Structures are given as C-alpha cells and as structure tokens.
Amino acid sequence: MQIHVLASGSSGNSIYFKLGQTRLLVDAGISTRRIERSLAEIGVKAGEIDALLITHEHTDHIKGLDVLVRKYQMPVYAQSKTWEMIACRGNLPSGCRRELADSIDIGGVRAEPFSISHDAADPVGFCFYHQNYKCTVVTDLGVVTKNVEDALAYADAVVLESNHDAFMLENGPYPRSLKQRIKGASGHLSNHDAARALVSIPRKERMHVFLAHLSQQNNHPDLAENTVTGILSGHGCEVGREIVLHRTYRDCVSSYVK
Numbered sequence: 119m120q121i122h123v124l125a126s127g128s129s130g131n132s133i134y135f136k137l138g139q140t141r142l143l144v145d146a147g148i149s150t151r152r153i154e155r156s157l158a159e160i161g162v163k164a165g166e167i168d169a170l171l172i173t174h175e176h177t178d179h180i181k182g183l184d185v186l187v188r189k190y191q192m193p194v195y196a197q198s199k200t201w202e203m204i205a206c207r208g209n210l211p212s213g214c215r216r217e218l219a220d221s222i223d224i225g226g227v228r229a230e231p232f233s234i235s236h237d238a239a240d241p242v243g244f245c246f247y248h249q250n251y252k253c254t255v256v257t258d259l260g261v262v263t264k265n266v267e268d269a270l271a272y273a274d275a276v277v278l279e280s281n282h283d284a285f286m287l288e289n290g291p292y293p294r295s296l297k298q299r300i301k302g303a304s305g306h307l308s309n310h311d312a313a314r315a316l317v318s319i320p321r322k323e324r325m326h327v328f329l330a331h332l333s334q335q336n337n338h339p340d341l342a343e344n345t346v347t348g349i350l351s352g353h354g355c356e357v358g359r360e361i362v363l364h365r366t367y368r369d370c371v372s373s374y375v376k
C-alpha cells in the first residue's frame with residue numbers, strides 16, 4: 119500500500135494511491151505538468167494511472183483534469199451532479215467519463231464513495247479496500263457526520279482534512295462572510311474537528327493519518343500537528359504508535375509506503 123499526497127490545500131489537491139498493482143489518483147487540482155513531475159519523483163508515469171476519482175467540482179480539485187485526461191485517456195469517476203458542474207466534461211475523450219456508483223471495482227480495489235457536507239453539488243470522500251487494507255480520503259467537509267465516522271473507522275490510513283486553527287481563522291484577515299463559510303456545516307474542518315473525529319472512532323492497532331487541506335492563511339503544519347497531538351494524547355491515545363501523523367504540503371509530496 120502506498121499513499122503519496124502530491125499536493126494539498128486550497129491551491130490544489132491530488133493524491134496518488136497504489137493498492138496491490140492498482141494505481142489511483144484522487145482529484146487533479148494541480149496542473150498536468152505538476153502531476154507528471156510529482157509522480158516522476160516517486161517513479162510513476164501518469165500514463166500508468168488506472169483511474170482518476172473526483173471528490174467535487176471546486177477548482178482546487180479539478181484544475182488539471184481536462185489536460186490530464188485528454189493526454190492520458192484514463193477513466194474518470196465522479197457523481198453525476200458533479201459532472202454537470204464540470205465545464206470541460208464535453209472536451210474529454212468518449213468513454214473516459216464515468217459515473218460513480220455505491221461501490222466500484224478498479225483492478226481488484228473496491229472504491230466506495232460517501233457523501234460529505236460541503237458547498238458543492240454532490241461532494242464525496244472515498245474508502246478504498248484491498249485485501250485487509252482500508253484507506254480513506256476525506257477533505258472539504260464542514261462536519262463529521264455518522265457516515266464520515268464509519269468511513270474512518272478501522273482504516274489503516276486516512277487522508278483527513280485539518281484545514282484551520284479556529285483562533286487564527288477568527289482573528290485573521292478574512293471577511294466575516296468567508297469566515298462563516300469556512301466554519302459552517304458546509305465548509306472545512308478545523309484542527310480540533312479533525313482530532314475529535316479521530317478520538318471518536320474505533321480503530322485498528324495503528325492508523326496512519328495525513329493531516330490535509332491545511333489553510334495557508336489560517337493554519338501551520340506545526341500548529342495542526344501539535345493541536346491534534348494534544349487532543350489525542352489528552353484522550354489517552356499514544357501518538358506515534360496508535361496514530362501516526364503525517365504532514366502534507368502545498369507544493370511537495372508527502373508519502374507513506376507500507
């Protein structure tokens with residue numbers, strides 16, 4: 119199992135998963151050139167990707183989709199309401215455009231989308247299952263609902279939003295309306311929210327957690343990690359053994375390989 123977060127945050131998101139021999143990309147929110155370059159760093163060619171899965175239509179998740187899919191002709195899965203919001207859908211090669219179902223099989227990996235609360239047409243997170251492994255990716259959500267908890271439960275590795283520090287957001291330069299949007303039920307999870315989600319779910323002996331989609335303005339990797347560590351420790355969780363935290367970056371790759 120391999121997870122490589124190629125880019126994370128409001129300037130662009132793309133995550134590469136390898137489960138067994140199957141290579142998946144979740145979101146293409148950075149340019150094709152950057153995707154190619156980041157994949158090359160880990161010895162992967164973009165043409166080897168088996169499928170691209172799209173969480174939602176916001177630009178930071180689809181910016182590179184058009185060029186990437188026309189160049190490499192890989193299948194792209196998204197919810198039908200999400201496709202309706204993707205302007206370049208008509209440019210894509212016929213046959214590449216696929217609709218998500220409750221569960222799809224891609225080269226022996228079972229991919230299950232689940233609904234999340236965010237201000238997009240039909241946003242989703244994904245669980246991937248391969249043999250005994252479960253990986254979950256969930257960013258861009260305002261609240262941790264029961265189905266998000268179920269998606270995180272017993273995962274071996276998760277990519278989880280830890281968008282902002284509530285104090286920095288509140289006291290930062292954003293206009294009130296934007297602060298409300300971010301804090302709202304269809305916005306983004308704070309560092310506290312991410313930590314609380316992790317303490318509330320049943321887990322295997324060890325869970326790897328990428329803290330993702332960090333706000334450049336209202337967060338810092340040290341702060342996110344320290345806040346989450348503090349809350350987990352306060353609930354008796356041994357960080358580094360039961361939960362291993364991984365940072366993610368706007369402009370460089372963050373990896374976990376098992």
Ligand SMILES: [Zn+2]
Binds near residue numbers: 127176178331
């Ligand atoms: Zn986003």
Ligand SMILES: [Zn+2]
Binds near residue numbers: 174176
């Ligand atoms: Zn979004």
